[in-house]
Amino acid sequence: MIVIGVDDQPHPFGHFAFRYVAPAGAVVFPPTPFLHNYLYDLAYLPARKAQLFGAELFPTLFGLPKQFDPKAYAGKRSDHTTDFPDEFGKTVDMMHPVPRATLLAQQRRPDGRTLVAHALNRMSRGEDHLYIRKIAEEARAHGTQLIFIYIPIFNGPATISDLAFLEQYGQVLNLGDLAQGDELFENWGHFNHAGAMTASGRLADAIAGLDL
Numbered sequence: 001m002i003v004i005g006v007d008d009q010p011h012p013f014g015h016f017a018f019r020y021v022a023p024a025g026a027v028v029f030p031p032t033p034f035l036h037n038y039l040y041d042l043a044y045l046p047a048r049k050a051q052l053f054g055a056e057l058f059p060t061l062f063g064l065p066k067q068f069d070p071k072a073y074a075g076k077r078s079d080h081t082t083d084f085p086d087e088f089g090k091t092v093d094m095m096h097p098v099p100r101a102t103l104l105a106q107q108r109r110p111d112g113r114t115l116v117a118h119a120l121n122r123m124s125r126g127e128d129h130l131y132i133r134k135i136a137e138e139a140r141a142h143g144t145q146l147i148f149i150y151i152p153i154f155n156g157p158a159t160i161s162d163l164a165f166l167e168q169y170g171q172v173l174n175l176g177d178l179a180q181g182d183e184l185f186e187n188w189g190h191f192n193h194a195g196a197m198t199a200s201g202r203l204a205d206a207i208a209g210l211d212l
Contacts, residue, residue: 001145001212002135003203006166008150008157008176010129019044032130081196092186094193100182103154129165136169145210146170151199152179154188173206175199 019027019041027041055062077084083094139146148166150173152158158176166172178184184195191199 001147001207001210002139003207004132004135004146004148004170006148006150006160006172008152008159009161020048024049081191081193094186094196097183097192097194098185098187103182103185103188106154106188129162132166132169139169145212147173147203147206147210149173149199149203149206150175151191152176154182154185155179171206171210173203175202 014036027045055064059066083091086092146169150160156179186192
């Protein structure tokens with residue numbers, strides 16, 4: 001089984017990290033037109049190859065040692081649902097509710113879905129849909145089920161625009177009803193401990209109901 005996080009709407013353009021992780025061939029010949037900043041991605045490709053070459057020669061200098069370090073692995077934090085220090089050393093409080101007024105005053109994600117963005121998305125058929133189709137094909141070939149989960153931002157949409165598309169390939173767990181639960185958010189874009197536990201519990205129930 002594979003769990004895939006989805007947004008309320010497909011992204012109109014490709015993810016900014018495409019240039020970092022995509023195969024070189026996909027950067028040179030993008031999987032669909034108008035999806036990425038093609039010239040920027042292409043110009044970055046030689047620098048990426050040079051960095052990888054350097055990391056192969058001197059892995060420790062690039063923070064990529066070839067030998068597994070169990071102590072370093074054990075020391076990495078994996079649970080971000082409880083209090084933790086941010087990059088400035090300030091404790092992020094995950095246990096106490098944030099006033100609704102504070103959440104409403106925080107900066108929101110810009111929609112960015114202009115008429116041009118919608119038109120280009122329709123022309124390119126959307127990166128989300130393109131790769132979900134490919135994931136679904138691979139999953140089906142290996143007897144693997146998909147489950148999609150939508151985790152909302154605070155005061156965000158409660159519905160998924162491409163629900164019918166996703167339901168072709170697997171179960172969809174929509175947590176949009178939690179968007180108005182101010183007691184569930186540490187900030188406008190992330191759940192606190194209570195929100196994470198609620199979402200985890202629902203996901204666990206959905207997985208338990210699958211015929212695996």
